[in-house]
Amino acid sequence: MSDVQTHEPDDHESAYSGLLVNDAHWAFGTDFEDPLAGVDTTVPDGVDAKALAAYCLMLGDDALVLSQRLAEWCSNAPDLEEDIALANIALDLLGQARLLLARAAAADPDLVPALPEGSPVPDEDRLAFFRNDAQFRNVRLTELPNGDFAETIARVLLFSTWRLAVFERLSHSRDAVLAAVAAKGAKELTYHRDFAGRWFVTLARGTEESRRRLVHGLGEIWPLWPELFETHDVEHVVAKAGVGVDPAEVAAEVEVVIEQVLAASGVDRPQRGGLAGVQGRKGRDGGHTEHLSRVLTEMQVTARAHPQGQW
Amino acid sequence: MSSAVADHELEAHFDATIEHADRIEPRDWMPDGYRKSLVRQIAQHAHSEIIGMQPEGNWIGRAPSLRRKAILLAKVQDEAGHGLYLYSAAETLGVSRDELTEMLISGKQKYSSIFNYPTLSYTDVGTIGWLVDGAAICNQVPLCRTSFGPYGRAMIRICKEESFHQRQGFELLMTMMRGTDEQRAMVQESVNRFWWPALMMFGPPDEDSTNTEQSMTWGIKTHTNDELRQRFVDMSVPQAKALGVTFPDPELVWNEERGQHDFGQPDWDEFWAVVKGDGPCNAQRIVHRKRAWDEGAWVREAALAFANDSSRKGESA
Numbered sequence: 317m318s319d320v321q322t323h324e325p326d327d328h329e330s331a332y333s334g335l336l337v338n339d340a341h342w343a344f345g346t347d348f349e350d351p352l353a354g355v356d357t358t359v360p361d362g363v364d365a366k367a368l369a370a371y372c373l374m375l376g377d378d379a380l381v382l383s384q385r386l387a388e389w390c391s392n393a394p395d396l397e398e399d400i401a402l403a404n405i406a407l408d409l410l411g412q413a414r415l416l417l418a419r420a421a422a423a424d425p426d427l428v429p430a431l432p433e434g435s436p437v438p439d440e441d442r443l444a445f446f447r448n449d450a451q452f453r454n455v456r457l458t459e460l461p462n463g464d465f466a467e468t469i470a471r472v473l474l475f476s477t478w479r480l481a482v483f484e485r486l487s488h489s490r491d492a493v494l495a496a497v498a499a500k501g502a503k504e505l506t507y508h509r510d511f512a513g514r515w516f517v518t519l520a521r522g523t524e525e526s527r528r529r530l531v532h533g534l535g536e537i538w539p540l541w542p543e544l545f546e547t548h549d550v551e552h553v554v555a556k557a558g559v560g561v562d563p564a565e566v567a568a569e570v571e572v573v574i575e576q577v578l579a580a581s582g583v584d585r586p587q588r589g590g591l592a593g594v595q596g597r598k599g600r601d602g603g604h605t606e607h608l609s610r611v612l613t614e615m616q617v618t619a620r621a622h623p624q625g626q627w
Numbered sequence: 628m629s630s631a632v633a634d635h636e637l638e639a640h641f642d643a644t645i646e647h648a649d650r651i652e653p654r655d656w657m658p659d660g661y662r663k664s665l666v667r668q669i670a671q672h673a674h675s676e677i678i679g680m681q682p683e684g685n686w687i688g689r690a691p692s693l694r695r696k697a698i699l700l701a702k703v704q705d706e707a708g709h710g711l712y713l714y715s716a717a718e719t720l721g722v723s724r725d726e727l728t729e730m731l732i733s734g735k736q737k738y739s740s741i742f743n744y745p746t747l748s749y750t751d752v753g754t755i756g757w758l759v760d761g762a763a764i765c766n767q768v769p770l771c772r773t774s775f776g777p778y779g780r781a782m783i784r785i786c787k788e789e790s791f792h793q794r795q796g797f798e799l800l801m802t803m804m805r806g807t808d809e810q811r812a813m814v815q816e817s818v819n820r821f822w823w824p825a826l827m828m829f830g831p832p833d834e835d836s837t838n839t840e841q842s843m844t845w846g847i848k849t850h851t852n853d854e855l856r857q858r859f860v861d862m863s864v865p866q867a868k869a870l871g872v873t874f875p876d877p878e879l880v881w882n883e884e885r886g887q888h889d890f891g892q893p894d895w896d897e898f899w900a901v902v903k904g905d906g907p908c909n910a911q912r913i914v915h916r917k918r919a920w921d922e923g924a925w926v927r928e929a930a931l932a933f934a935n936d937s938s939r940k941g942e943s944a
Contacts, residue, residue, distance in 0.1 A: 348694055387687050387700055388688065390684045390687055390700065391677075391680040391684045391915070391919065394927055395926070396677070396711050399680075400708060403703070403707070410697050417693075438692075440693055441692045441693060518930055519926070521933055522929025522932045523925065525925045526925055526928070614688045617689050619692065622807065622809070625691060625807060625809075625810055626803065626805055626806035627799070627806075
């Protein structure tokens with residue numbers, strides 16, 4: 317951090333002195349800045365802008381909702397190191413969500429909820445805080461309650477393995493914004509997968525109790541796993557246009573990784589079928605579990621009370 | 628050479644180190660009282676960071692913008708990091724993190740009373756950053772020069788991050804003051820609630836402070852409670868003016884003669900009630916910490932069992 321200090325390193329007495337000065341060294345800036353400021357957000361030729369935006373919303377909502385869940389661990393984790401690590405993962409996903417929601421808004425302004433005239437709420441926040449649950453496009457895996465630490469680890473392992481495979485392909489997207497988001501995100505997801513993979517093996521081979529909890533937790537989330545590989549119409553369109561990824565195409569390589577972790581852990585694949593939708597509607601269609609509405613109720617309450625608010 | 632003579636020489640060396648304002652290091656000889664006093668103070672400080680995660684963590688899920696959510700989550704994460712450095716500094720004195728956590732949960736060791744106040748609106752995140760972190764900085768900046776090396780070095784790093792937090796808190800309040808009338812009223816209401824508890828953070832008036840004198844002789848503490856409180860008031864007044872809020876103290880006025888502000892006294896009865904465990908959130912904070920610690924026990928046991936198992940296999944291989 318020393319490279320961002322503006323004061324003499326030993327000048328601790330004046331820790332207060334920078335308070336009334338706006339300089340360039342505040343973490344997260346001194347004001348809201350468009351995360352895509354200065355980035356060319358032109359939609360590539362031959363790409364359906366609405367499909368691209370819907371796709372960004374899917375990937376953005378996955379990250380946003382899981383980030384919200386993982387942040388619930390803050391001050392509740394088994395030890396300080398895990399508290400910090402889970403917060404890190406939540407922060408990374410939140411960063412990905414901001415970029416993807418901003419990309420969605422830039423590609424299709426019609427997606428962005430309208431607020432009263434003069435509202436200063438930026439697009440990413442309108443999308444995050446002023447859509448209802450049925451407008452969210454996240455897979456249902458991300459919205460489930462955390463369960464215990466083992467269940468959270470199992471979920472982070474499955475989610476980050478899948479998302480890393482998607483992002484590695486997405487880093488070659490014809491859409492320069494998505495390609496850049498994916499390239500940066502892939503590095504983060506590699507760490508998330510590594511963290512979860514290590515803990516998965518540790519819990520599987522730690523004590524009888526940790527193994528029992530891990531097997532139980534994995535079983536709880538397993539029915540939500542197949543949904544991640546089902547190709548939605550939007551994904552079909554963006555994959556064909558060379559800007560998105562058909563998740564069915566990453567299934568085989570994801571499977572290899574998960575099998576490796578299961579083998580190293582001595583844990584069997586759960587024998588449970590995929591969770592049905594409602595009239596076929598699942599997360600990507602806006603069909604969710606009972607949990608999402610509650611997640612959003614908490615997440616959106618302050619923002620919705622102040623549609624003209626400045627934060 | 629008898630051990631009495633040796634102790635005498637060691638003590639003389641220790642006293643000389645203190646007198647020259649040099650650092651005492653973990654392997655140096657130190658009087659038992661110094662060690663105990665340090666463990667108490669560093670542990671209390673570490674516990675404050677960890678308990679302090681709760682009042683602000685209370686609003687992570689309800690942060691009103693994604694940028695504010697990121698700022699807040701990163702801040703609370705920093706507090707966990709500060710707790711880590713400080714527990715590590717305490718460990719150099721021969722106590723483990725587990726022992727210290729048990730002492731926190733059982734109420735044998737304390738943490739800063741400020742965290743026994745509730746956070747009732749998102750604005751409190753900004754007010755805590757500005758006033759509570761500001762008061763903490765006033766308390767902690769002199770500790771960067773404290774006589775025990777690992778503590779002083781941890782404090783240098785912590786103070787740098789705390790001043791970031793303070794600026795972020797102040798920036799949130801500034802932004803809200805540019806917002807709606809309702810938001811401006813929220814800022815004033817929050818400042819009204821936190822001003823007096825912030826003044827209490829410097830501890831009781833000097834004449835009632837039991838630990839100050841010895842701690843100052845040993846160079847663990849370098850300023851008295853009242854000195855630091857005065858400094859805090861003098862620094863905060865111009866900031867309140869820049870922000871456009873007032874402090875809820877009719878006695879607060881500039882004293883030309885002293886070149887300092889005169890100000891009223893916090894409600895010390897409330898202070899002692901909170902210290903003794905009857906604050907609005909004392910029980911809640913400890914229950915929360917105890918639940919997280921107890922519910923994590925099986926994870927910590929699993930990690931230990933796995934590490935032991937792996938190292939056994941490593942040896943036999």
